[in-house]
Amino acid sequence: MNSLFSLPLPFLVLSFITILCALYVVTSKNPVHSVLALILAFFSISAHYVLLNAQFLAIVNLMVYAGAIMVLFLFVLMLLNLNKDSEPVKSKIWGIAATISAGMLLLVITAAFQKSGVAIYKGSADDIGLVKNLGRVLMTDYLVPFELSGILFVSAMVGAVLLGKRESNSESLLDKGNS
Amino acid sequence: MQLLNIFKSLDISHYIYLSTVLFSIGMFGVLFRRNAIVLLMCIELMLNAVNLLMVAFSEYMGDAQANGQMFVFFIMVVAAAEAAVGLAIIVMVYRNTRKTDVSFLDSLKD
Numbered sequence: 675m676n677s678l679f680s681l682p683l684p685f686l687v688l689s690f691i692t693i694l695c696a697l698y699v700v701t702s703k704n705p706v707h708s709v710l711a712l713i714l715a716f717f718s719i720s721a722h723y724v725l726l727n728a729q730f731l732a733i734v735n736l737m738v739y740a741g742a743i744m745v746l747f748l749f750v751l752m753l754l755n756l757n758k759d760s761e762p763v764k765s766k767i768w769g770i771a772a773t774i775s776a777g778m779l780l781l782v783i784t785a786a787f788q789k790s791g792v793a794i795y796k797g798s799a800d801d802i803g804l805v806k807n808l809g810r811v812l813m814t815d816y817l818v819p820f821e822l823s824g825i826l827f828v829s830a831m832v833g834a835v836l837l838g839k840r841e842s843n844s845e846s847l848l849d850k851g852n853s
Numbered sequence: 854m855q856l857l858n859i860f861k862s863l864d865i866s867h868y869i870y871l872s873t874v875l876f877s878i879g880m881f882g883v884l885f886r887r888n889a890i891v892l893l894m895c896i897e898l899m900l901n902a903v904n905l906l907m908v909a910f911s912e913y914m915g916d917a918q919a920n921g922q923m924f925v926f927f928i929m930v931v932a933a934a935e936a937a938v939g940l941a942i943i944v945m946v947y948r949n950t951r952k953t954d955v956s957f958l959d960s961l962k963d
Contacts, residue, residue, distance in 0.1 A: 682859065684859075685859065689867075693878070696875055697878060699891075700886065700895060708891055708894055709894065712897065715898065715901070719904075725859045726908050726911075726912040728912070728925075730922075731922055738932075738933055739932075742933065746940060747936070747940070750890060750940050750943065754944070754947050754953065756890065768885065771884070772881050772885035773881065775884055776877045776878070779876075779877050780873060780874065780877040783876075784870065784873055787866065787869050792864070792865055793865075793914065795860050795865070796913070802911075802919050808919055811919050811923060815918065823927060826930065827930070827933075827934055830937050833938050837941035837942055837945050
């Protein structure tokens with residue numbers, strides 16, 4: 675493996691932004707800042723997709739993740755009025771334990787990759803990430819999973835509406851606990 | 854249309870390390886944070902690390918059928934459904950307990 679700074683500049687810059695934003699997501703005290711950092715991380719991951727010849731996936735990633743899911747998170751944060759430091763201060767031992775666990779996960783996975791042989795680069799297929807090609811594959815080879823994901827979406831929507839609906843004539847758990 | 858042949862000057866191991874670091878950061882967040890919404894965001898981060906690795910391998914192996922990219926597509930579908938249901942559950946929990954702190958959700962223990 676050659677040294678870090680001989681890598682291509684786009685990869686280096688994008689990886690740096692991605693990791694920095696990810697670190698800010700998990701360490702920021704304010705949840706709204708976490709959401710904004712995560713949106714930035716998704717943007718840089720989309721740029722990675724463009725580098726990797728997956729242009730359609732880059733756009734879909736922007737629309738679905740940065741556009742839809744993150745706006746949903748932001749709306750829930752605003753509706754629940756959590757846009758301030760609401761997390762209780764925890765003891766240091768939690769931080770140490772989490773750091774050790776995540777570091778050991780990182781260590782084990784990288785050690786496993788070090789031992790494993792890497793396949794030879796087979797050369798990229800042209801035009802594979804464009805919508806024409808992906809749509810053809812989606813509508814031929816992956817037709818059944820495509821339809822199933824439609825069913826999954828409907829059931830998820832029904833579940834979300836059912837869960838989010840306010841129950842009119844049942845008292846909340848909090849009131850039960852207090853009485 | 855090929856913008857840039859990234860693997861001319863790069864090895865797949867770099868993407869493996871990047872994804873592993875991202876996944877570990879997400880794992881750290883899941884273990885460390887107590888706010889349920891931030892927890893869901895860390896899960897999204899881990900899913901994206903896996904997506905990035907899948908796209909990288911799809912490009913690296915010259916995947917003419919775009920199988921890797923299709924899998925990323927379906928992971929995004931599942932992630933969207935998961936986020937919707939998870940946020941609905943969080944809203945319901947907040948309505949009942951006025952908190953989104955997961956360490957308060959231990960009433961099954963006793």
